[in-house]
Amino acid sequence: MASFVSADWVRERLGATGFVVIDPRSAMRYLMGHLQLAVSIPYKKLSDPEGKLLPISQLAEALGWMGLGDSDTPVIYDGHDGRNAAMLAWVLEYLGRDDVHIMDVTFQHWVAEGREIFYRPVEADSQNFSAQERPQLRAALADVSADSSAIVIDLRGSDEYAGDDENDERPGHIPGSLNIEWNKLAGDKGQLICTEYKARSLLEAAGVRPGDPIVAMCRSGVRASLGSLAWRRLGYDVRLYPESYLEYMASGLAVER
Incomplete structure (x- = not known):
């Protein structure tokens, strides 16, 4: 870490x-x-x-x-x-x-x-x-499918998650995924990322418990990496899905709005 x-x-x-x-x-x-x-x-x-x-x-x-x-x-x-x-x-x-x-x-x-x-x-x-x-740090398409046991956290903006972004060919999100906007994990007053308390509180408010396996994703992986960094330092089991929604929406799998 x-x-x-x-x-x-x-x-x-x-x-x-x-x-x-x-x-x-x-x-x-x-x-x-x-x-x-x-x-x-x-x-x-x-x-x-x-x-x-x-x-x-x-x-x-x-x-x-x-x-x-x-x-x-x-x-x-x-x-x-x-x-x-x-x-x-x-x-x-x-x-x-x-x-x-x-x-x-x-x-x-x-x-x-x-x-x-x-x-x-x-x-x-x-x-x-x-x-x-270290393959244990990386998630793939199968890890965000319907039969996966992981909690998928989508760190895109709420408009993208809701399907209001016209840049996506298939707007929306992975069914069952949670939305925590990535910028909530950014720091303030000169700090690079948010406090550990805030990072933990965001998960708790979303119903994520310690021990729950997490897959962090966004559109292309970069924004989601902030969630991976913030939550892994708290001890959560987090894998990053680098291909994220770009790969998912091209796969033909179900999309929810």
Whole structure:
């Protein structure tokens, strides 16, 4: 499970041997300012043109090419809503890493405190990244079907869940799924994600109990990763469905509105 660390902890390790600071925001955001020696690894570089997660071998190759090696400890930071950091952290854990660290405050908070930022892109040296898949962290289409015992939590917006979003070819949601909007898990006052109390309260209000198996999904997996991160750190059994509603609505399975 990824560990949350303070801004001071991150500052003390900037440029230190054995640590790679990673900026998972868009390339444009990265160029507008980033932490010292931070390498840019936006999620788009880990997905195909349709937004689907790359195969494991290609993920390992991409991460190594962008500068993260087997002996490097990844330290991730993010902007105001945390979903990019959550998704990258999940990818790394899915590929077998147990040394993932996430800065617990946002990049904006870092800047507001007067901490130093840099603008020149960092050209990272290619490294060897070895993947050891952890299939227990990932859900598939069969895990959200009618005969699945898991509680499916849809973290899209309420309009998407209700079927009011015209961007979907088959608007609606998976029958029996619950809706907890992803942005309720985002932090405030400079914190990257919400408090543990709030994360637990959202599940309790939805009727989810400790020990219930959870599948987190959205439209393409990124927003749902915030739920996976917030609830797994509380000890809940959460699997992420990276293909999410994009795959489900194309499968021909029933959709509810």
